[in-house]
Amino acid sequence: MDPCTTCPANFQEYQKRFPEMFDAYREAARRARTAGPLDEKTTHLVQLAAAVGIRSEGAVHSHARRALDAGAAPDELFHVVNLMVSTVGFPAAAAAFSWIRDVLENR
Structure with missing residues (x-):
């Protein structure tokens, strides 16, 4: 490849x-x-949620970028993070929130 x-x-x-x-x-x-x-955008949003769950900054960056490239809006990325609060806790979600902001600031 x-x-x-x-x-x-x-x-x-x-x-x-x-x-x-x-x-x-x-x-x-x-x-x-x-x-x-599932369409490409949705698959990256699902993978973004998983990345938040395992607290992987690199994977959050990657799937945030890829979801945006597939047509996701920034609000959709933040919604994924918000959905994860009750699953992974606020500290992990807050970290992911900052990692998504990194991606958006660098676009």
Whole structure:
């Protein structure tokens, strides 16, 4: 697969060191997104919620960017975070809120 030139540097380094694993990872992600009825925007919003749940700043950044690229509005991203408060707690949601703001400020 093509190099991920928009991915974080660490991700790009992984791709260079392990191209076959990276290709398999990207193909598995593509298949998962297209295996069901959810559209691309919705799949990234779901993955954003999961990223908030595991407190992964990188994944929150990635899925926020990708959801925006797929047509999500900033308010939809923040709504996902708000929905997660009762599941993961306010501190994790507040962190995710700031990570989404990072993405929006850099667009």
